[in-house]
Amino acid sequence: MNRFALEDIQEVKGQIKFKKLVIDGFCQYDEFCRQIESDGNLKKQLVGILANMNQVAQMNRLPKEKFRDITPQKQQVKEFEIKKGDLRVYLIKEQGHIVILGGKKGSQNEDVKQFRSIKQRYLESKK
Structure with a gap:
């Protein structure tokens, strides 16, 4: 079982608040950022993704082209996608x-x- x-x-x-998920000491979001910066x-x-995150954190509405709900039907925990150009960041809303x-x-x-x-x-590990 993974440690989150x-x-x-x-x-x-x-x-x-925006938090990043660390799985067994490894953060996929950090690795994604390092890869983009090195490329x-x-x-x-x-930088645009971070600006969009800041807009959401400050409770500003963004158009669907930048921030959208991708939650499948009948799911309890909301899923979102933040977009900027060719980049995507996937997140859930929980605390x-x-x-x-x-x-x-x-x-x-x-x-x-x-x-x-x-x-x-992650959600199963919290039960």
């Missing part, structure tokens, strides 16, 4: 927002499957 921990995302400030060409889009992972537009279907699998394991 939550850490604040320091760059996001507002009434709604360099999508760095501005990553603020918990960022589970980031991905690119080209791998969106696989990323959503992985996101939902991690979400399920």
